[in-house]
Amino acid sequence: MKRSSLALLLSLLFTPLFSEDGFTPIFNGKDLTGWDGKPGCWEVRNGEIWCTGFSDAKNWLIWREDEPEDFVLKMEFRWKKGNSGVQVRSEDLGEWMIYGYQVEVASQEKMGLWHHSLLDKESPKREARHLMALAGEEVTIDESGKKTLKQIADAEEIKAHFKETEWNTMEIIADGDTLTQKINGVVFSVVTDYDDELSRRRGFIALQDHGKGCNVAFRNIQLKKN
Template identity: 35%
Template sequence: GKDLSGWDGDLRLWSVKDGVIRGETTKENPAHGNTFLVWRGGKLKDFELKLKFRIQNGNSGVQYRSKEFDKWRISGYQAEVENNPGKVGFLYHEGGRGWLVNVGDMMEIDKDGRKNVVGKVSDVEALKKAGYYKMKDWNEYTIIAQGNHLLHYLNGYPTMELVDNDRVTNPDDPKDSKGAAMEGLLALQIHAGPPMIVEFKDIRIKNLKPKYGNAALLFDGKDLNNWVVNGDKNKSKWVVGTPAMSSENPKLLVNKGGEGAMINLAGRHGDSLDFYSKDKDKFGDCRIELEVMVPQGSNSGIYVMGEYEIQVLDSYGKAKMSGHDMGAIYGAAPPSVNASRKPGEWQKYVIEFQAPKFDASGKKVANAKFVKVELNGRVLHEDLEMKRGPTGGALTGREAPTGPLMFQGNHGPVAYRNIIVKPLLK
């Protein structure tokens, strides 16, 4: 907080004042093109970055996994900084692919560089109403990069998420900028144009060990072609759209049209069927991230490998949790806390799972284990071994090294979105 040690930039424009990094341009002292203060502590790969910023006017950004193609000139991923709620928090690709992900969107870029909005991480108007950004005041960015998976949070609110499957650029070629990046520089931007002031402080970087492989999206937000009904498909009530809790009957979901979520519009128990991912999407040791919505009193389940159920239930406000409530491992353990949100709201699960292990003869030598289960950022289970094997209602009732992801659909209405699986690296 005393000087710019470790940083490199145009000292006409960058300084430290009152313990914060300050970038300032004036009519008399302008920026000659976009210019950057570059951190010389080395390249970042997988990391979690937290910092605070305050901008009075103009436009700025936080560059990460970036390249320096000329002195203090940078290309790469940029987290947007500006006094514009609804835009601050989006992802831009400076000197490369341009605008990538709008605020509120969950995006996939495929191997050919095509962009596909697969869902939503936030509603933009709800973010604005909640005051996710504080005008001309200090705001905190959290930026997470793990393999091909990038996430932005602003003051704790998710603003965008990207699975970048574009070709990976050469990290040693500063001119190769139109593609994904797995490593690169950290830098802070002063944008060319009218006079501006931007400040940064409390910059903290946590390097993340490469624990998981690249993220795979199991649902593209557009259709259900990669999913299979467990039974007569004519009895299925799974559709694609935008769910909401019915205003006429809060025990039901309605489809408002559009895309982005898989919705089970079942009206009662037994009114639809379970749904599981196709063979090509089978997995073993992994991390699963997804969001789920249930209306009042509804019931579903997330079957990891098709065999081990994490309960999905409207348990909002319940004082004592049982083995049948939201977040329970069905028949094995209740959740340690009630982390449930109100019915009709999206809720996020993060599941780290270890598949059962078998020797060469096919004999099981290690049980399946829920390494960690989180709901809405709170830990529900850790190191829970599935000694009894599959839970009730499993797809086959048999244990195997790999299996699909299955959602229970015959117990009531439910919706899922932003479904990601990351394999555990060996």
């Protein structure tokens, strides 16, 4: 193969898909420019961000370019082992630790979860926020932290739309006080958070490595701010 042809092929392989109207790629498909992670824990392979699984402790890969408020975040992800997640509207605690809203990325039985990462274990609101919403649930948290739950779909039927070890699509919609997660085009769960103390309207986007051999990949990460 001629060198020019090889160069063209490689450029196509490592270039993200064209972004949809109004969306901007926030991962360039080549390296971790704009992202900040614990050394040795994250790497780019074939246009994909991979958690290496080398860390025994939790850490996050943080997108540093902005702290968006209202937005739609889209990506593809592939779970193979362990526990991961996608953070939005979150606070940087330093040392690649992130506090705030997380969409779970794990085995099928755990998909659909919204929870509040790194909330103080002694917090009286931990019970309500550790499992903010599960698959098939629409949850409203009032100003005092009280949770009201509405079942909008059967949990097992919803979770069946997630394909373990295969590539899946994720869409996170942040609109005012409401956060919605979709997997493969299906609404998995919804949270509306009015909590006076703990709700957040803006913050960092990040990817989680839960440690202990986590093996997960992300690609075609795109953002549209509203």
